[in-house]
Amino acid sequence: MLQKTSLIIILMLSSLLTKAQDDLLNMLDSESKPQVERITNSFKSTRVLMSHSLEHVGAGVLDFRIMHRFGMFSDGRYEAWGFDKAAMRIGFDYGLSNRLTIGIGRSTFKKEADAFAKYRLLWQTKGLQKMPVTVEYIAGMSVVGTKWEYPDRVNYFSSRIAYYHQLVIGRKFSDRFTLQAGPILIHRNLLDSIHYKNDLFAAEIGGRIKLTKRLALNVDYYYFMDGDLPVTATRPLSIGFDIETGGHVFQLHFTNTSGMTERSFVTETTGEWLKGNIEFGFNLSRVFTLDSKMKKVKP
Secondary structure (H helix, E strand, C coil), rough: HHHHHHHHHHHHHHCCCCCCCCHHHHHHHHHHHCCECCCCCCCCCEECCCCCCCCCCCEEEEEEEEEEEEEHHHHHHHHHHHHHCCCEEEEEEEEECCEEEEEEEEHHHHCCCEEEEEEEEEEEEEEEECEHHHHEEEEEEEEEECCCCCCCCCCHHHHHHHEEEEEEEEECCCCEEEEEEEEEEEEECCCCCCCCCEEEEEEEEEEEECCCEEEEEEEEEEEEECCCCCCCCCCEEEEEEEEECCCCCEEEEECCCCCCCCHHHHHHHCCCCCCCCCCEEEEEEEEECCCHHHHHHCC
């Protein structure tokens, strides 16, 4: 009888120990898994093509960017179908944190200088705490550097300045498909006519479809209401490809705008796709890690 009782006690203790061990392993396993996983690589570049994308420069990383556009195909054979002409922007973007990026640039189009700050308000996540979208806020300004059209009259430096505020809302639906959209407000201090408003509202929509491991198709488009700009103004549309090559990202694209700042490509685009007013261009990005310690800091 004593032997049977001892055997039963031993079996019960073994069962309790096994259960306790399983519970401990489950707890350790759950702790090892991240409760929040942030979604990254929605786009391969911080720009869709023209506009800001959902992506940021990493903390402590400098992104040297060259944006280049040739002339329009409709210029014909004399201009080598646009290849005899060119417009360019050189810029530097720097990540102050994984949520905050600042940047400056200089364009040959109207000799425009620009600066911006970009902050990630919400970050798309999955896991125990889910956030369905990423939300970005961008604020920037630009200054036109061309000579005064009427130098004999009194001119003010403030007349050259334009500002913009943009909200970008997007989601990476899968490894292959990302979509973003959002409003933008552009304020121009001086206009050519009293019939137009200083403040212009427009809406951007952009997307990415991953074709292969290193190749993706991007589309970038801005919409504004008729009457808010001169009748010659058209809505900017760019279609192109991301090509990733190690530390470089090439963006080859076709567009109907020469401008490379928000003020210029939203308010001064005049090309029409159906009339062949299309420019071939490319964006080139090269990143350099300037402060490796900042990359270890959590956002």
